[in-house]
Amino acid sequence: MWGILNIVNLAHGALVIAGGYLTWLLYSRWHVDPFLSLPVDAVALFVIGYALQRGVINRIIRAPLLFTFLLTFGLNLILVSVLLLLFTPDYRSVTTSYSGSRLELGSIAVPYIRVASLAVAILLAAILWLILNRSRTGAAIQAVGADRDAAQLVGIDLRHAYALTFAIGAAFAGVAGGLISTFQAITPTAGDPYTLQAFAVVILGGLGRVSATVAGGLLFGLIEILGQSTPGLGSGYANAIAFAVLVIVLAFRPQGLLGRLA
Amino acid sequence: MSATPAAAMPEGEPLLEVRRLDAGFLLIPVLFQVDLDIWPGELVALIGANGAGKSTLLGALTGLVRVTAGQVVFNGRPVTGLRPEQTVAAGLVHVPQGRRLFGTMTVERNLLLGAYRRRDPRIREDLERILAYFPTLQDKLHRDAGTLSGGEQQMVAIGRGLMGRPRLLMIDEPSLGLAPKVVDRVMEVVRAINHDGTAVLLVEQDVVLALEAADRGYVLENGHVVMSGRAGELRHDPAIRKAYLGV
Numbered sequence: 001m002w003g004i005l006n007i008v009n010l011a012h013g014a015l016v017i018a019g020g021y022l023t024w025l026l027y028s029r030w031h032v033d034p035f036l037s038l039p040v041d042a043v044a045l046f047v048i049g050y051a052l053q054r055g056v057i058n059r060i061i062r063a064p065l066l067f068t069f070l071l072t073f074g075l076n077l078i079l080v081s082v083l084l085l086l087f088t089p090d091y092r093s094v095t096t097s098y099s100g101s102r103l104e105l106g107s108i109a110v111p112y113i114r115v116a117s118l119a120v121a122i123l124l125a126a127i128l129w130l131i132l133n134r135s136r137t138g139a140a141i142q143a144v145g146a147d148r149d150a151a152q153l154v155g156i157d158l159r160h161a162y163a164l165t166f167a168i169g170a171a172f173a174g175v176a177g178g179l180i181s182t183f184q185a186i187t188p189t190a191g192d193p194y195t196l197q198a199f200a201v202v203i204l205g206g207l208g209r210v211s212a213t214v215a216g217g218l219l220f221g222l223i224e225i226l227g228q229s230t231p232g233l234g235s236g237y238a239n240a241i242a243f244a245v246l247v248i249v250l251a252f253r254p255q256g257l258l259g260r261l262a
Numbered sequence: 263m264s265a266t267p268a269a270a271m272p273e274g275e276p277l278l279e280v281r282r283l284d285a286g287f288l289l290i291p292v293l294f295q296v297d298l299d300i301w302p303g304e305l306v307a308l309i310g311a312n313g314a315g316k317s318t319l320l321g322a323l324t325g326l327v328r329v330t331a332g333q334v335v336f337n338g339r340p341v342t343g344l345r346p347e348q349t350v351a352a353g354l355v356h357v358p359q360g361r362r363l364f365g366t367m368t369v370e371r372n373l374l375l376g377a378y379r380r381r382d383p384r385i386r387e388d389l390e391r392i393l394a395y396f397p398t399l400q401d402k403l404h405r406d407a408g409t410l411s412g413g414e415q416q417m418v419a420i421g422r423g424l425m426g427r428p429r430l431l432m433i434d435e436p437s438l439g440l441a442p443k444v445v446d447r448v449m450e451v452v453r454a455i456n457h458d459g460t461a462v463l464l465v466e467q468d469v470v471l472a473l474e475a476a477d478r479g480y481v482l483e484n485g486h487v488v489m490s491g492r493a494g495e496l497r498h499d500p501a502i503r504k505a506y507l508g509v
Contacts, residue, residue: 139378140375142364142366142367143367146365146366147364149362151364151375152347153326153355153356153357154375154376154378155426156347156378
């Protein structure tokens with residue numbers, strides 16, 4: 001989203017949490033299995049994302065970066081407030097009959113939910129890759145990212161392309177939120193770390209390629225876990241270590257690990 | 263400089279009619295009262311010094327640059343101030359200066375993106391047609407466009423424009439930065455495209471090159487059309503020879 005739209009979306013975490021609440025709502029009201037509600041999260045957040053970009057963010061798309069910070073920061077506050085009004089600040093979690101089950105692999109036990117989440121994440125990355133590299137819409141989105149004037153000159157409607165880009169990003173955030181709600185309690189204000197992590201992962205991997213972002217995500221996750229499990233360091237240091245690595249990487253490779261210089 | 267008589271104009275309805283057009287950027291007007299006509303099948307040169315407003319005029323016609331006054335009629339339809347996706351769909355296609363390819367995408371994808379607005383089944387057929395104009399691109403279809411030589415990139419840029427099935431192809435500075443031999447090759451194809459029925463508006467700083475290829479020409483100076491007429495006449499006009507050819 002950042003590479004194409006050139007905006008840093010500070011409301012990303014709120015969109016993640018919104019997806020989580022949708023999954024929670026469908027589960028607690030109608031006992032919809034959280035994994036079955038993921039497509040609903042995707043569609044709902046896609047629509048919200050499209051409307052936000054088309055109606056609000058498109059207006060400042062050519063403004064300096066600071067304006068996009070201010071606007072998405074404000075959107076974040078609004079979204080969090082709406083979630084607070086709708087769902088109260090209480091912690092909510094989706095606890096299914098299989099929540100406690102684990103996959104035993106020798107001495108390692110992995111919760112089934114984590115395994116399923118990994119599968120969904122891989123599926124999402126594949127879907128994103130297919131959208132970007134095999135569809136007409138994906139070609140348009142990449143063209144806009146590469147050169148917005150040239151994209152317009154082949155007949156791409158910028159406003160629509162921007163809105164689709166943001167909508168796809170929001171849909172993926174929503175699915176991520178749905179997944180998160182299955183292994184972690186959520187509250188409306190819990191989104192900010194996800195904004196920060198999304199930002200870090202994208203930068204670490206390098207802009208503009210799905211494979212780079214996947215690599216960035218894996219590396220970032222690994223560093224965090226290693227940081228948590230290093231003796232003598234508490235889990236409180238995990239983020240600090242991960243971001244320190246980010247800073248070091250950027251000092252030597254400003255385009256990210258696998259990124260291309262524009 | 264002298265104005266040329268209307269007798270130089272071809273017969274019939276023009277394809278593109280620009281009337282008293284003002285255009286520019288916020289607080290910076292660039293074009294003033296521009297009149298320009300192009301008839302179907304013509305190759306028209308737009309010449310002028312750096313900063314005269316040539317590229318701005320193309321941008322104003324395609325909708326990249328804001329039109330502040332005047333009107334543009336294309337193919338019998340008013341297109342003044344339309345957005346680029348609308349002018350492209352109408353058949354007014356602009357090949358921008360400096361090629362502006364999507365560098366990290368393949369040549370094939372660049373070409374196919376040129377047909378973005380089209381829904382007809384003849385897109386593949388047109389791709390073959392472009393490869394016939396530029397056979398060197400045939401075995402480079404799957405390379406990233408950014409890795410091609412300048413001449414090849416210009417060919418892809420023109421090809422991408424053609425993929426939109428233009429009625430009028432506007433090419434901005436195709437010779438820029440290319441070796442003379444490559445320029446000849448590109449110009450040969452521009453002529454062929456025109457010969458095959460597409461009207462062409464050629465923007466060039468290389469005045470000799472442009473006037474040799476064109477049927478008619480317009481001279482733009484400080485945002486005003488100061489002269490227009492048959493290319494052969496302009497080429498021999500003393501004022502032009504003095505201003506642009508240094509003779």
